[in-house]
Amino acid sequence: LFSAVTLAPRDPILGLNEAFNSDPRRGKINLGVGVYFDEGGRIPLLQATCKAQQSLLATPAAPGYLPIDGLPAYNQCVQHLLFGEKSELLQAQRVVTCQALGGTGALKIGADFLKTLLPDAVVAISDPSWENHRALFGGAGFKVQGYRYYDAQSQGVDLAGMLEDLRALPPRSIVLLHACCHNPTGVDLDADDWQVLISLIKERDLVPFLDMAYQGFAQGIYEDAEVVRLLAGSGLTFLLASSFSKSFSLYGERIGALSLVCASSGEAERVRSQIKRVIRGNYSNPPIHGAALVSTVLGSAELSALWQQELTQMRGRICAMRQMLAARLGEQVSGRDFSFITRQRGMFSYSGLSAQQVDRLRDEFAIYAVGSGRICMAALNHSNLEQVVSAIAKVL
Numbered sequence: 001l002f003s004a005v006t007l008a009p010r011d012p013i014l015g016l017n018e019a020f021n022s023d024p025r026r027g028k029i030n031l032g033v034g035v036y037f038d039e040g041g042r043i044p045l046l047q048a049t050c051k052a053q054q055s056l057l058a059t060p061a062a063p064g065y066l067p068i069d070g071l072p073a074y075n076q077c078v079q080h081l082l083f084g085e086k087s088e089l090l091q092a093q094r095v096v097t098c099q100a101l102g103g104t105g106a107l108k109i110g111a112d113f114l115k116t117l118l119p120d121a122v123v124a125i126s127d128p129s130w131e132n133h134r135a136l137f138g139g140a141g142f143k144v145q146g147y148r149y150y151d152a153q154s155q156g157v158d159l160a161g162m163l164e165d166l167r168a169l170p171p172r173s174i175v176l177l178h179a180c181c182h183n184p185t186g187v188d189l190d191a192d193d194w195q196v197l198i199s200l201i202k203e204r205d206l207v208p209f210l211d212m213a214y215q216g217f218a219q220g221i222y223e224d225a226e227v228v229r230l231l232a233g234s235g236l237t238f239l240l241a242s243s244f245s246k247s248f249s250l251y252g253e254r255i256g257a258l259s260l261v262c263a264s265s266g267e268a269e270r271v272r273s274q275i276k277r278v279i280r281g282n283y284s285n286p287p288i289h290g291a292a293l294v295s296t297v298l299g300s301a302e303l304s305a306l307w308q309q310e311l312t313q314m315r316g317r318i319c320a321m322r323q324m325l326a327a328r329l330g331e332q333v334s335g336r337d338f339s340f341i342t343r344q345r346g347m348f349s350y351s352g353l354s355a356q357q358v359d360r361l362r363d364e365f366a367i368y369a370v371g372s373g374r375i376c377m378a379a380l381n382h383s384n385l386e387q388v389v390s391a392i393a394k395v396l
């Protein structure tokens with residue numbers, strides 16, 4: 001049965017973890033995966049989640065099955081965070097939110113559902129995009145193509161190119177958009193750009209699918225959801241995959257959500273019934289613990305404020321590392337401007353390192369980065385920064 005199975009290549013991001021973990025060299029540094037590490041190089045256990053954990057342990061209960069679409073209290077907290085507690089869409093019951101296995105799980109449920117509605121649609125993803133987008137939508141049976149996004153010259157968004165490519169898509173194509181902290185470039189659209197884009201989406205009858213895995217890592221929870229509010233106000237129907245992996249430091253809990261904005265409450269009811277079928281046929285119903293933690297935090301004013309403080313600290317530490325990396329590289333590498341590192345947002349810097357330079361970083365200096373040149377700023381700290389600076393200066 002399996003004799004003809006060929007060896008698959010390692011995953012371009014998570015495969016780096018495997019290679020990193022089996023690398024015996026001392027002092028190795030992993031700037032590959034998008035995970036926030038604290039100044040001590042550890043994944044932080046947030047105080048807010050720790051306190052939520054304690055309160056859950058105070059009243060232990062057997063983990064019965066959750067509803068197919070997840071913990072209701074959790075889904076409601078997610079909606080408030082994404083759309084705002086006073087959102088007209090929520091009041092009109094036009095939003096379906098289902099707990100999902102991280103942001104990836106949310107994308108997968110959305111992709112499988114869309115395949116039943118738009119079997120021949122093209123899915124357009126930014127060039128470049130998160131490595132898994134292509135695999136995920138391709139795996140759901142869609143034709144996936146890129147639209148222009150990053151302009152290497154200006155180190156910003158190629159808005160004109162992006163609009164031109166999107167305008168050329170057939171109506172009812174699905175457009176995958178990064179809501180904030182674009183992965184891998186760290187380069188985002190501003191509010192005016194979003195408005196132009198939303199007009200085009202309307203005019204061309206495209207289907208927006210937002211991916212928001214880094215809410216809170218650009219400017220703040222509220223600020224980073226601006227595009228959600230803009231789309232909500234546009235009258236369009238759309239999908240939104242969100243995740244608490246990074247913002248709650250709950251990577252291994254696989255806790256995210258898929259939200260679908262529908263035209264009416266009746267439509268929402270029908271959509272929810274179909275999404276539940278997709279989930280049931282995939283993994284039946286989601287696990288309980290991550291949802292219980294997040295809803296305990298977000299359901300308490302005190303814990304929620306504590307969480308926001310901790311998130312602000314994470315964001316601040318990443319910004320400080322950006323400043324330091326840019327400044328030290330500027331000192332070490334003459335004739336080059338590294339200020340772009342400080343303008344990029346979220347966890348990553350799209351460093352401009354070539355695939356060969358990334359290979360050299362790994363082979364000669366035991367520093368791991370994604371082949372696209374993406375480096376995780378959240379893995380830098382005062383102890384490893386000089387080692388990274390000196391290695392990058394050498395390969396440049």
Ligand code: LMR
Nearest residue numbers: 013014032033034130183
């Ligand atoms: C990343 O981009 O590194 C993270 O989102 C982790 C992943 O699943 O790829």
